[in-house]
Amino acid sequence: MASLTIRKLDDAIRDELRLRAARNGRSVEDEVRVILREASQHRPPPAVSATPEVSRVRSDADAGLPRVTLIIGGGIAAYKALDLIRRLKERHVHVRCVLTRAAQQFVTPLSASALSNERCYTDLFDPESEFDAGHIRLARDCELIVVAPATADLMAKMAQGHADDLASAILLAANRPILLAPAMNPLMWNHAATRRNVAQLERDGVAMIGPNAGEMAEAGEAGVGRMAEPLEIAATAERLLRPPQPRPLAGKRILITAGPTHEPIDPVRYIANRSSGKQGFAIAIAAQAAGADVTLISGPVDLDDPAGVTVKHVESAREMLHRVEAALPVDIAICAAAVADWRVANEGEQKLKKTSAGMPPLQLVENPDILATISKLPDKRPRLVIGFAAETENLIDNAKAKLARKGCDWIVANDVSPASGVMGGDRNTVHLLTRDDGDTGVDIRIESWPVMTKEQVATELVADPRPRAARAGAHRSYDCATTGLRGADPSALRPRIEARCHRAELAGHG
Numbered sequence: 402m403a404s405l406t407i408r409k410l411d412d413a414i415r416d417e418l419r420l421r422a423a424r425n426g427r428s429v430e431d432e433v434r435v436i437l438r439e440a441s442q443h444r445p446p447p448a449v450s451a452t453p454e455v456s457r458v459r460s461d462a463d464a465g466l467p468r469v470t471l472i473i474g475g476g477i478a479a480y481k482a483l484d485l486i487r488r489l490k491e492r493h494v495h496v497r498c499v500l501t502r503a504a505q506q507f508v509t510p511l512s513a514s515a516l517s518n519e520r521c522y523t524d525l526f527d528p529e530s531e532f533d534a535g536h537i538r539l540a541r542d543c544e545l546i547v548v549a550p551a552t553a554d555l556m557a558k559m560a561q562g563h564a565d566d567l568a569s570a571i572l573l574a575a576n577r578p579i580l581l582a583p584a585m586n587p588l589m590w591n592h593a594a595t596r597r598n599v600a601q602l603e604r605d606g607v608a609m610i611g612p613n614a615g616e617m618a619e620a621g622e623a624g625v626g627r628m629a630e631p632l633e634i635a636a637t638a639e640r641l642l643r644p645p646q647p648r649p650l651a652g653k654r655i656l657i658t659a660g661p662t663h664e665p666i667d668p669v670r671y672i673a674n675r676s677s678g679k680q681g682f683a684i685a686i687a688a689q690a691a692g693a694d695v696t697l698i699s700g701p702v703d704l705d706d707p708a709g710v711t712v713k714h715v716e717s718a719r720e721m722l723h724r725v726e727a728a729l730p731v732d733i734a735i736c737a738a739a740v741a742d743w744r745v746a747n748e749g750e751q752k753l754k755k756t757s758a759g760m761p762p763l764q765l766v767e768n769p770d771i772l773a774t775i776s777k778l779p780d781k782r783p784r785l786v787i788g789f790a791a792e793t794e795n796l797i798d799n800a801k802a803k804l805a806r807k808g809c810d811w812i813v814a815n816d817v818s819p820a821s822g823v824m825g826g827d828r829n830t831v832h833l834l835t836r837d838d839g840d841t842g843v844d845i846r847i848e849s850w851p852v853m854t855k856e857q858v859a860t861e862l863v864a865d866p867r868p869r870a871a872r873a874g875a876h877r878s879y880d881c882a883t884t885g886l887r888g889a890d891p892s893a894l895r896p897r898i899e900a901r902c903h904r905a906e907l908a909g910h911g
């Protein structure tokens with residue numbers, strides 16, 4: 402089948418695709434799939450308006466949502482601020498953007514307003530918004546001001562109390578909490594002037610996230626200065642916006658595996674699968690936010706290490722098992738990695754050459770089964786072991802069989818057929834199969850969750866202490882496979898990690 406590389410599309414088409422995808426809350430890949438599906442059904446896709454909606458009164462849907470004024474500074478990382486808008490909106494936060502003059506060299510007000518569905522502000526002396534001192538409104542009509550990226554220049558101005566453009570005037574007029582996500586070259590970050598400014602801003606009560614260590618946009622440079630990832634900034638903003646959540650997993654040690662494994666054929670080739678690791682990483686972030694001490698063992702992925710999580714990187718299934726065993730004992734193990742079932746027994750020590758006889762035959766041998774190994778440990782078995790079943794057919798039946806075969810407690814089953822867009826995508830539709838070995842036999846319950854982002858799946862899986870009625874938009878169907886429970890109150894059937902561990906503790910397991 403032909404493949405499409407989105408990076409290689411014309412700039413204009415790519416930008417339009419990104420806008421459409423952002424507006425519809427899908428990944429770009431999912432958006433392409435929708436367009437192709439609609440085209441194949443001879444239905445024209447809905448057109449994207451060339452001009453974004455501007456100056457809207459907050460819609461009914463936005464009423465009551467916490468509001469963020471997002472100031473985008475003029476740094477390379479400004480492009481990540483566009484993703485931050487999405488991440489905040491995903492968390493049901495209303496976003497209004499302000500771009501500095503320099504920021505407009507990196508991203509356009511059009512993109513920011515299209516993604517936020519709001520007018521974007523750029524000028525202090527703008528008759529349209531300043532007839533009623535609009536900069537004061539932008540500073541006050543919100544619950545939080547986020548600056549991302551916070552440039553060295555903007556932080557210097559804040560520390561000194563300048564107000565000679567819209568961004569700095571808002572920051573000086575603010576009586577709301579301010580969260581900065583600094584981003585700059587490591588030499589700028591470590592400069593004595595920036596150190597003084599950072600110390601002053603901290604004394605002024607300004608909150609900061611990052612910068613993180615890593616490679617810089619400038620070739621060959623690395624160090625502390627990369628802006629925190631949009632997901633981290635959004636999570637921090639959410640913590641500042643919403644009252645502190647209980648930390649139901651405080652004191653628990655959780656081991657999570659994520660991503661694919663690479664099984665070498667020779668020194669340059671390997672067998673792999675399409676797992677992106679996004680779901681496992683999202684669970685690690687959610688578990689860490691719920692107070693757990695998280696170790697994440699990841700196969701090769703293109704994701705940044707989540708803050709506050711111990712991450713071990715591995716390549717092959719055998720390395721992954723080795724790391725898993727070294728991380729034990731833990732309270733909970735969540736095996737989200739797509740571990741290769743087989744590896745090459747006759748791995749070439751040198752690069753395999755083409756021969757006239759054709760390709761040398763690959764002999765495959767079974768890899769260790771990490772989920773089954775953990776589930777059947779005689780002494781160090783975690784109290785709760787959760788596996789993932791990625792299936793392309795007979796999802797529930799295969800997941801039930803896997804639950805029994807592997808000996809784990811829960812299985813998160815998801816359809817990974819190409820049409821689902823789950824592998825590599827940002828959304829997931831899962832079924833949670835939970836197993837309880839009671840006096841009257843094995844009790845398997847199945848919860849079918851609606852389509853959610855992988856972050857939402859992670860949050861739901863890890864802990865959701867709010868009463869079910871308080872969770873907007875949570876529609877689940879419950880198919881209780883045990884006769885005695887069919888028709889029972891679904892909220893009573895919501896086993897959560899915390900509850901399950903508590904029960905296991907009472908029963909003296911693990």
Ligand SMILES: Cc1cc2nc3c(=O)[nH]c(=O)nc-3n(C[C@H](O)[C@H](O)[C@H](O)COP(=O)(O)O)c2cc1C
Nearest residue numbers: 474475476477501503504552553554555584585586
């Ligand atoms: C290509 C380029 C990249 C830049 N990246 C950054 C950056 O990451 N961080 C930073 O503090 N300044 C960076 N600058 C410098 C800022 O753009 C400059 O200090 C500007 O005055 C900041 O304005 P603002 O703080 O009002 O947005 C960069 C400049 C250029 C030309």
